[in-house]
Amino acid sequence: MRLTVDGKTIDIDAEPEMPLLWALRDLAGVLGPKFGCGIAACGACTVLIDGAPVRSCILPVAQVEGDVTTIEGLARDGTLHPVQQAWLDGQVAQCGYCQAGQIMSAVALLDEIPEPTDEEIDSAMSGNLCRCGTYPRIRAAIKRAAAMRAGA
């Protein structure tokens, strides 16, 4: 089975019903997406497929059509993606476990809505659970990233 992950072509020997998350983590060694719930309830496993956010823990790998982008593929030539930079500047992460999923959802949001309102942020991000409660800084970082991209 052939996937395009973070711009690289990878061949994996997976059963078709294996969720993308485990194909990435255990077969391809792409450890950025995290396992949190296995039922698409927490968002820690979020990746982008052709730019759209997907919960990789329930998506059978055989159904993947399109390019997969994980947290590991956001930075370009050592330069952080504006959303990552905004997260760094805003000192968002605490334990950090959910943050890969949070950042991927935020990237997808800003690609669709460059200057989201508070309600649009809440709506796009409510599928990503954070037990540390980093939400206040996530909101601020998304606005910071929106401003960075508008100014770029």
Add this chain to the structure above:
Amino acid sequence: MSRAGRIARRTFLVGAAAVAGGLAVGYYFYRKPFPNPLEDGLAEGEATFNPYVKIGSDDRVTVIVPRAEMGQGVATTLAALVAEELDVELDAIVVEHGPPASAYANVTMIKDGLPFPVFDESTLANLARDGVGVVGKFLAIQGTGGSTSTTDAFERMRQAGATAREMLKSAAAEKLGVAAGTLRTEAGRVVDPASERSLSYGELALDASALRPPSDAALRPRSDWRLLGRSQPRTDMHAKVTGAPIFGVDVSLPDMLFATVRMSPRRGARMVSIDAAEAEKLPGVVKIVPLRTYLGEGYGVIAKSTWHAFRAADAVEAEWGEAPFPPDDAGIWSELQRAMETDAGTALRNDGDVDTALADAPRERVVEAEYRVPFLAHATMEPMNATARFADGVLDIWAPNQAPTLLRTVCAREAGIEEAACNVHVTYLGGGFGRRLEADYAVFATRLAMEAGGAPVKVIWTREEDITHDMYRPAAIGRFTARLGENGLPEALDMKIAAPSIMASVMPRFYPALSALGPDATVVDGSYNQPYRIPNYRVAAVKAPLPLPVGFWRSVGNSYNGYFHECFMDEIAHSSATDPIELRRRLMTDFPTALGAIEKVADMARWGDPLPDRRARGFAFTLSFGSWVAEIVEIADTPEGIRIEKVWIAADVGTALDPSIVEAQLFSGAIYGLSAAMNQEITFADGMVEQSNFHDFDAMRIHQCPQFEVAILENAGRMGGAGEIGTPPAVAALANAVFALTGKRVRQLPLSREVAFA
């Protein structure tokens, strides 16, 4: 303190080596009560100065932060303690957790577990605290808990940096032929201002580390701090925004196998039978292993991927025995109720004469209430996991864990080897909240590694296993009576609280031969030690004999005693038609630190100003982990349900070493408490936990998250904790706001039993 007390205290300190600081600063470096664990693992050209500092000839400075980084920022703040004194920048050092070792024992954690309020500076309290230093050293527990990391490290790790700095200066003085006193240090170099010559730490490290450590290296006064007291970029932030493989689940080793476990869904019940025939035929399965351990029975599946292990585990048929506790909530509550009725308990606070004061109280002056809180799961984002390898008689364990010396003890015992043959590697933790003080997941991983022919096995639990096999925050019942005086203030307050004992549950999980005797202060922590003056004031703890696994959950006893104490205080205020903050002003006159936090939060929120329609506020105060925290929660009645609009927090932590991190911990703690208060409960049926994943044990989502306004105060005389203190008052302030909004006094959590949240 009396002279006799001082002398006795000094005697204890000498015996105890006083690693927590105070009189014996520098004692470690002088006497070295424990070996430096870094001496065995040095790289070529690397030198170690003490258990916290390594410097390589390539100028690489490594600081050991021997505490679990679970989001609370220790990998930044504790590293800054060393960096401040060593004159290196935080972004120029490498931070490592280091090996488990007695040298890293957390004495403050053990001390703060004693049944004395933090404001009790009596001789007895101090003697007991120092006496425990001996016991803590004996057990030498390296733990991250009780919000103690910063307090415990404050002297020790600055001393570590200062001592290394002075040794580097001495070595430089020798090389340059000048007096050490004329040299200064900056940015990783020793500089001779007179000649403008300088030497890098790397050039000096090997010579310097061979010198005798000074016992009197001076610590920088606060006025000279460059890093401490200021917000620093976190040392772990870059890894966390780039998805670096830093967590337990990310451990990757050559030839690694993957596994999961399914332990009895009735906690403590036997596995009566197991049929793995069908499961063994599934693709990817390597081995299915029955597990019969002192921590429970069940089975593990070793496979070629985590998903293969999960799938095969679902296909195993097992029968389970009966749970050793009442099988459903009705039975569990009635056991708690029975304990409340039949056990007088231990009064950990007993001022005045409560019985007499209540005996002749006129009916109309009496306020009575009974409160309940449910069991709660920790639900860390990273499910329980550990990776183990058992090869050539050596056991290696990689785990996100808060107590690595205890983990080593139990895993070595499980494998039947000496602790010296067990290496523990602590990863970053995807959340801890107390759950990872336990080592059950590592014990199971050890057993599976023993069946894997020397291959490493990464054992990851499903979320369902994690929620149903937690060591839960105890359920508790509180029964309270107050007698109001003519001035509306309580003349008597009687609180009796019954809960399963955390200490009695935890102790046998680590030391099966030991039992926790005596009172368990965690039952009443947050009720018995609050800074109120009430003439007759009794708080009694009842240890309910329920053999359900309970454990440390962020803020521990404070998590529900904050709710009990502060909601009942709100009832008293309401009964006497007194403003809730005014009531505290009058009851806390002896505690200016408490009053300072309360006045600050009242100012911030403009307490007392009229609110728009359909809005209401609640207030609560809890002194926990040495910090004084007042919170106001404002809620709104909306068509979708109650919305938490805004939370104001004023917290006096004594000294805030990193304001940004302290602020993050405060709103983090509050959100953790609000999540539980709104919706969370663990319930039982047929001996099993009924909740299983985030669909039925959810937490606050971003659309439910209020705005926060946080003030950090530094008036308290002692440095307090930060990681847990936001939680207790948040729960009570929300419940009090719900009363103000709806008139419903919700005396059993979660609040969603009686009101709906948006």
